[in-house]
Amino acid sequence: MSTPLRATTEQRAVIEFTARDHAYRFVCARGDEAVLMHAVRQMAEDPSEPLDWFDAALVAYELARHAERRRNQTTSHAHTSPSVSSPRNPFQSEH
16 A cells, blocks of 8 residues: 655655555656656556556646645635725716
8 A cells, every 4th residue: 555745845746655665755846747757657567666557646646736736826826915906987976
């Protein structure tokens, strides 16, 4: 059974887990997710590697969670920015 431990920052994802007496640590810079997944896929395809397809799916899932957290942080920062009110229209009546 795989046990994920996550330590992520906005600029990179760190995915650590142990599976079948092996410890894995994958570090992925923002924007390099496809490169990491390609390497993980190659490992899962190699019968001499202990990393299997379940582990590869775990890495993909954790990368997706990291991207979602980053997206939520970006969205929440956009919503917390100061609001700017529109200037009053001088030709609009006030009653």
